[in-house]
Amino acid sequence: MTNKPKTVTPDRKRGSGVKFAYDILREEILDLALPPGSSIDEVQLAERLKMSRTPIREALVRLAGEGLVTTLPNRSTIVTPIDFLNLYTFFDAITLMYRVTTRLAAEYRGPEDMALIRARAADYVAAAAAGDALAMIATNREFHVTIAEAGRNPYYTMLFTRLMDEGRRIMPLYYSSYDSQPADLGVVEHAGMIAAIEARDIAAADRLATAHADGIVSQIRSFVARDGRQKLAL
Amino acid sequence: MTNKPKTVTPDRKRGSGVKFAYDILREEILDLALPPGSSIDEVQLAERLKMSRTPIREALVRLAGEGLVTTLPNRSTIVTPIDFLNLYTFFDAITLMYRVTTRLAAEYRGPEDMALIRARAADYVAAAAAGDALAMIATNREFHVTIAEAGRNPYYTMLFTRLMDEGRRIMPLYYSSYDSQPADLGVVEHAGMIAAIEARDIAAADRLATAHADGIVSQIRSFVARDGRQKLAL
DNA sequence: TGTATTTTATTTGTCGACAAGAAAAGAGCC
DNA sequence: GGCTCTTTTCTTGTCGACAAATAAAATACA
Known part of the structure; x- marks a missing residue:
């Protein structure tokens, strides 16, 4: 018993x-x-x-x-709180990692990677068509992490994944306070990156990744620095 | 009870x-x-x-x-086994991170950072003087991680620390099978990096870090690719 | 009423036990 | 000796309990 x-x-x-x-x-x-x-x-x-x-x-x-x-x-x-005072470190790292991972994908990707990348891009398109901001953030993360994995460097993939997750915590802040993200821009940029990776065009991949990162960084910065003061007559 | x-x-x-x-x-x-x-x-x-x-x-x-x-x-x-088949990913990442962290240290370091960096460099000098290969590996790691911390980007510091730890597992392999590392070269290179960081010379920091990484990478590669065949008369 | 101290309640860190899953050993057969 | 199956042993994953540490509540004092 x-x-x-x-x-x-x-x-x-x-x-x-x-x-x-x-x-x-x-x-x-x-x-x-x-x-x-x-x-x-x-x-x-x-x-x-x-x-x-x-x-x-x-x-x-x-x-x-x-x-x-x-x-x-x-x-x-x-x-873990979001360290808004030191977002510049995040911007620096994520921009570099967008570049590095997209370059490496252009260099090392195989055909099976292209299929996966396209499938993730299609998920983003669907989320954008549905106007679902949180799904767009999540599918954007999946798309880019799949690209990183196609680049075959586990160290970069690990850091990039961490950064993209941090982005998943930061981005909803400005998505919810702004008008909805211009979805078509993201769709177009993703398509451009896919074409560069498919063509194994490292320089184009780098350039497009940089522009993509710049767009995201500038949006976050605009939000963080937005001016919410009341215009009071004194 | x-x-x-x-x-x-x-x-x-x-x-x-x-x-x-x-x-x-x-x-x-x-x-x-x-x-x-x-x-x-x-x-x-x-x-x-x-x-x-x-x-x-x-x-x-x-x-x-x-x-x-x-x-x-x-x-x-x-x-975790060491993935010798894919060391190139390690080489790529550690070279980039040596560059990024040393550049950032030149940009963001404060006086207290210089004191710490110098102290870690002195530890390496002592290990080299003692001819203690494992201590040299460990103090080299500490020196470079201190530099990364002076650069103030936690994302890079995290990745770099991980890479340097991986290096602590790889380097003893060739230290033990080669004659002892030319210790003076590491001491001189460290001193050069300190001077560049002190002078806030980002370009010099980058160049010296690249050369430092190249030296380490080429040593590992020489070891991994060494030819241990017996020269038999047939 | 505000502050300091004491008491109570709650949460965290670790413990050893139980049992599922895997590994090792043993038995049987060709 | 090699292979397959069964039994035994060992390791891992999780459990709930105990108690240290912390947080919250209550009490005492000026």
Whole structure:
């Protein structure tokens, strides 16, 4: 007669618990359901996800390694705040990585990569046609990460992926306060990059990637520097 | 009367367990005490480090996020093998990052950075004077990471640190099979970089960093491509 | 009312146990 | 000796419990 009650765990394969928690948390952080700066409570999460705290903690360690959460000993883990004061570091890095990854894709891509890249571009077109800003942000990320993967350099892909995820946290801020993004511009720019990559034209890939990055950076900068002062008569 | 025996844990502050395990494992991976490809046994580690498996697992998740170990569900974690077939990706990334970080240091460094950079350079000089190859590798890493930090871009610092750690796993291979590294060359190159950073000479910093990276890359390539065939008379 | 201290409640870090999954060992057959 | 199947052993993933550390609430004092 065992004196430890047998716990019924959800119907999930053993070994998939950490990933389950990681995927859910990651998505909630990236779609801002868990806002930057907010506190993460392991006990509540364990209840919500119907699992023990241990795999949740492991998922949080993994997310911390990706900079999406910030942990300090004996204190609540928080969703990593967006460092608006130092956005220039993000702009610098993402511009360079857009260039590097697109160049490398033009150099190393295979035919199977082209099929994947085109499929991701089509996802973006569909999101733009639906006028769904969050889906556009997410599909844009997938498109560019697929390009990075076609470039066959895991180090760059890792950094670029991290930067694009950071972009997924920043971009909704200005998408929601501006009129909708000019969707056609993104569609056209993506098509141009595809053509350059297909043609193995490294210089064109670089140039188009730079322009694409410049467009995104200038939009974020305009938003961050927008002037919301009231024009009061004194 | 409790029926659970009270466990005596080592004299360590609560909350520092994961970091303790992480630091030890990381150092053993980087100094090749835990060789690439080798299996990591949590139970043995728990005995060796005199702690429960849970913080060890969390440390392993963190190390996995840094690419130093590779985990698959329900299987032993292994120390990540060195991908010799794709070293070119490492060469490409580390060369670019040497350039980017050294340039940024020339642009953004403050006086406190110079003091730190010089101190790390002095560590390298001491290691070279002692003819200690592993210490030279480690102090070289510290020197360059300090330079990256002076550049104030966390994204680049993160990637560069990861690459330099990978270098800590690769370089001992050729240090041990070659005659000792020409230590004076590294000392001289470091001094040149310091002068360029001090002078805020971005172009010089870039040029010197490129040359430094080229030297390291060519040494690794020579080792990897060395010809160990026996010259047999047939 | 505001501040400092004490008490209570909650969260985090780690523990050891249980059991699923994998690896190793053993048995049987050709 | 090699191959397949079965059994045993070992390792991993997760569980819930305990207690240290922190946060929140309550109390005391000026």
